[in-house]
Amino acid sequence: MSGERRTQDPGRADRLPPIAFIGGGNMASAMIKSLAALPLPPQMTVSEPDPGKRASFTALGLTATADNCQATASARIVCLAIKPQMSAQVVPELGAAWAADKVLVSILAGMSTATLATWLPAGARVVRAMPNTPLAIGKGMVGLCRGKHASDADLALAEALFAPCARVLRVSDEARMDAVTAVSGSGPAYFFRFAEALVDAAVQLGFTRDEAILLVGQTGAGSWDYLLASGFEAKRLREQVTSPGGTTAAALQVLEEQDFSGIISRALAAAQRRGQELGRG
Ligand SMILES: NC(=O)c1ccc[n+]([C@@H]2O[C@H](COP(=O)([O-])OP(=O)(O)OC[C@H]3O[C@@H](n4cnc5c(N)ncnc54)[C@H](OP(=O)(O)O)[C@@H]3O)[C@@H](O)[C@H]2O)c1
Structure with missing residues (x-):
């Protein structure tokens, strides 16, 4: 149904085709920085209404414009990185500069490939991506799926676009997005909320906020790295540190009494449901 791909090695010699970013906000900027750091950076154009942001892209050696059509005309990969509520106004504008060899890679939350395609010339190739914010430090996670007219090669291009800043999971059924x-x-x-609760609880145990952030931050980072390095399931490492009748067992019992797994499961179901509702508009 879906599978993670080890995407293009960021050090690989192939240069990506020209890219246009429509919208030069937080997500686009993070992607641009990671692409600019490649040994063979692609030609990039950013279309962005804010002159200050345009100047920062020009300083990086990119072409910056306020003209979405001009940016689209210059590229083979058009990365749509505006807010979803702007899409009905912005995407139809791109049609004037559209050509059959272009692929639209949209990072807009909740916006289907079918909706995006209706604003472009018939047969337009659209790939939908759902990134997350750790992309800003090169540790993002991106879900990818293709629209009706996009090819495997288009998906591969989209994977290569995100490879320098994220890992990628391909999803074949768009409803799974x-x-x-x-x-x-x-x-x-969710991780930030958990860290927030741990820091607050550590402060209640008498630590200063800075001490609590150090204790929680290093424990979180170390535990996650340890989990990845060990190659074990989280359950096994959790059991290793949980002696019967010990301190960890006392803490975990409180979480289990409150149906910790059930809470997380209901939380994710609520997020999925909300995504479906927003997608229906
Ligand atoms: N942040 C996340 O965690 C996350 C995760 C997954 C997906 N996404 C998606 O990523 C997209 C971008 O998010 P973001 O956080 O990067 O937003 P953002 O920082 O607000 O970036 C959007 C950019 O688009 C520019 N813009 C506004 N009108 C435009 C127009 N007509 N033509 C071209 N550019 C225009 C904005 O410029 P001004 O500021 O000057 O208006 C802004 O720089 C959103 O659709 C969001 O759903 C975000």
Whole structure:
């Protein structure tokens, strides 16, 4: 049904075809920085209404414009990185500069490939991506699916676009993108919420806020790296540190009494449901 691909090696010699970013906000900027750092950076154009942001892209050696059509005309990959509510106004404008060899890679939350395609000339190739914010430090997670007219080669191009800043999971059924959103799109907020609760609880135990952030931050980062390095399931590592009758067992019992797994499961289901509702408009 779907599978993670080890995407293009960022150090690989192939140069990506010219890319236009429509919208030069937070997500686009993070992608641009990672692409600009490639050994063979692609030609990139950014279309962005804010002159200050345009100047920062020009300083990086990119072409910056306020003309979405001009940017689209210059590229083979057109990465749509505006807010979803702008799409009905912006995407139809791109049609004037559209050509059959272009692929639209949209990172807009909740916006289907079918809706995007209706605003472009018939047969337009659209790939939908759901990234998350750790992309800003090159550690993003991106779900990808293709629209009706997009090819495997288009998906591969989209994977290569994200490879320098994220890992990629291909999803063959677009309806599953709401589940991707629930798990990895919204996922950073779950980790941040858990960290927030741990820091607050550590302060209640008498630590200063800075001490609590150090204790929690290093424990979180170390535990996650340890989990990945060990190659084990989280359950096994959790059991290793949980002696019967010990301190960890006492803490985990409180979580289990509150149906910890059930809470997380209901939270993700709520996120998926909300994604479906937003997608219906
Ligand atoms: N942030 C996340 O966690 C996340 C995760 C997954 C997906 N996404 C999706 O990523 C997209 C971008 O998010 P973001 O956080 O990067 O938003 P953002 O920082 O607000 O970026 C959007 C950019 O588009 C520009 N823009 C506005 N009108 C435009 C127009 N007519 N033509 C071209 N550009 C225009 C905005 O410029 P001004 O600021 O000057 O208006 C802004 O720089 C959203 O659709 C969101 O759903 C975000």
